[in-house]
Amino acid sequence: MIVDQIFRFDDVSLQVNGKQLLNALSFTVNKGEFLTVLGASGAGKSSLLRMFNALSSPSNGSIQFRGSPIESDIQSLRQNVGILFQNPVVFQGSIKENLMIAGRWNNSISHLLDHELRSILNQVGLEEFNLGKNAKDLSGGEQQRLALACTLLNHPQVLLLDEPTSNLDSKLARAIMDLVDKLRRELDLTIIVVSHDHLLMREYAQRVILLSNGEIVADGPFKVLDEQGAFKKVGLSGREVSHET
Amino acid sequence: MxxxxxxxxxxxxxxxxxxxxxxxxxxxxxxxxxxxxxxxxxxxxxxxxxxxxxxxxxxxxxQHWAFMLGLLLIMILIASYEGTRRQKNEIPHFFSSMLISLLGSAIFILGTILLFILDVKPWYSPYAAIPIGGMIIGNGLNSTSLTANRFVAELKHREKEIETLLSLGASPKQAVFDSMKASMHAALIPNINSLMTVGLVQLPGVMTGQILAGIDPLIAVRYQIMIMYMWFTTATMANMIMLAIVYRQFFTKKQQLRRELLRENFRSASLH
Known part of the structure; x- marks a missing residue:
């Protein structure tokens, strides 16, 4: 169903300095999906994730967002496709100044009132903090939630997450994934998570794209990939969780 | 005299x-x-x-305008070359950026001085245009070289911050505006400091030269005041023009940060 298709990758490759990072990737992502891209370190996961909001472009092939070329309106695309980086940036200043950062170019954010900002903090589980608190004083996990709140203020349709659990202990990792899943349901988001932690992801994601050396080696639900033994092929087998980044 | x-x-x-x-x-x-x-x-x-x-x-x-303009142009070309040579980082089209910023600020500031302040007749009299033009170009060169180096250092330091802002829907200019402001700040502080201390700590070169040549100190002082104001404006204008051109070189047409330009070994790698 074309109306539900958010992304369409056709034969997408990426070469950097003569090195082939991604090779002939073709797939689609539908609205409301919870997709995880798994693979070992260096498989090309983060390079792929950056293409979803046009932070980088393919050397070959094409990407469509909602039926149009992804680069037709880049600023609007980036507001629609939010990203949470592996080590999210928190800017100098208070929580409020961080939340209002996109207000420099987005009037709907610059006009937000304090109670609206508090409501977004509530949504990401930071309700106990004062808007005037220095953002740099927040813990790593709290800074991650603040960065998520900044992204949500753009009312994105898609949320990209780059290794969101890599710097967290297992309890906090589960908490952030619970939050992402809750937001997906509440805000009707499409979620694309890059991770190497397939054990955690199988609790949340409906679909896996398994990358190895820049190529898709498997694409489907966890159950099907388990039956194919796909995880073993890329070194993600057993109960062990690889902690490389 | x-x-x-x-x-x-x-x-x-x-x-x-x-x-x-x-x-x-x-x-x-x-x-x-x-x-x-x-x-x-x-x-x-x-x-x-x-x-x-x-x-x-x-x-x-x-005594011909073409000779005066020709000499100024040669000085600007040499300054642009020197500025490019001094650059520690690879900045695409930096020579043209320097050329445009020095040309733009020199035309405006020198023109204002020759036509409206000193009221030089004929306007192309080299006795005024060449030394004042030289000071403008020299100061512009020093200031823009330092500012460009600082700007690239800011971009390297703030790479993640810039990509975060781009991801939130910022245009390239909005994403690097804090880096531009920080490098402008660093460029203008020494100029402002010299406005604060001039005459207290040392007598500036032009004034000293004029006094040694027998000019009345009060006339020499007026020249120096004009030159101090001119210096500050040169630094402000040349840097703003240069940054407005240079920041664009760090983005692709698709509004993506050219991260390869921020890698430490890029310049040496690209030269081999």
Whole structure:
């Protein structure tokens, strides 16, 4: 169903300095999906994730967002496709100044009132903090939630997450994934998570794209990939969780 | 005015070599290993300035606007080349960026001084245009070189911040505006500091030169005040024009940060 298709990758490759990072990737992502891209370190996961909001472009092939070329309106695309980086940036200043950062170019954010900002903090589980608190004083996990709140203020349709659990202990990792899943349901988001932690992801994601050396080696639900033994092929087998980044 | 006041002969200049001799002795005593470099520098100062003196005398005799503009253009081209050479980082099209920023600020500031402040007649009189133009270009060169280096350092330091802002829907200019502001700040602070301390700590070069040449100190002071204001404006204008061109070089047409330009080894790698 074309109306539900958010992304369409056709034969997408990426070469950097003569090195082939991604090779002939073709797939689609539908609205409301919870997709995880798994693979070992260096498989090309983060390079792929950056293409979803046009932070980088393919050397070959094409990407469509909602039926149009992804680069037709880049600023609007980036507001629609939010990203949470592996080590999210928190800017100098208070929580409020961080939340209002996109207000420099987005009037709907610059006009937000304090109670609206508090409501977004509530949504990401930071309700106990004062808007005037220095953002740099927040813990790593709290800074991650603040960065998520900044992204949500753009009312994105898609949320990209780059290794969101890599710097967290297992309890906090589960908490952030619970939050992402809750937001997906509440805000009707499409979620694309890059991770190497397939054990955690199988609790949340409906679909896996398994990358190895820049190529898709498997694409489907966890159950099907388990039956194919796909995880073993890329070194993600057993109960062990690889902690490389 | 007393035109014969303290006129230096070539013999006097040769006597001033005693300063170099003192420096060489001191440098040798400390084994700094800089004697040869100092001697080459001494010779180059002598040759370059003497040649410049003859060139200026010839140009001043021509009394034609094309000669004055031609000389200024050559000075700007040399300054742009020198600015590009001094650049520690790879900045695409930096020579043209320097050329446009120096040309733009020199035309505006020199034009204002010649036409409205000094009211020079004819406007192309080289006695005013060349030394003042030289000061504008020289100051513009120093300031823009430092600012460009600082700007790239800011971009490297804030790479993630810039990509975060882009991801939140910022345009490239909005994403690097804090880096531009930080480098402008760093460029203008020394200029503002010199506005604060001028005359208290030292007498500036132009004023000293005029007083030594027998000009009334009150006239020399007025020139110096104008020059101080001119310097600050040169730094502000040239840097703003340069940054407005340079920041674009760090983004693709698709509004993506060219991260490869921010890698430490990019310049040396690209030169081989």
């Amino acid at each position: 007393r035109p014969d006041f303290y006129v230096l002969s070539w013999n006097d200049v040769i006597i001033s070599l005693v300063f170099v001799a003192i420096s060489v002795i001191l440098i040798k005593k400390w084994k700094l290993g800089l004697e040869n470099t100092l001697l080459i520098g001494t010779l180059r100062t002598f040759v370059q300035l003497t040649v410049m003196g003859y060139v200026l005398t010839w140009f001043f005799d021509q």
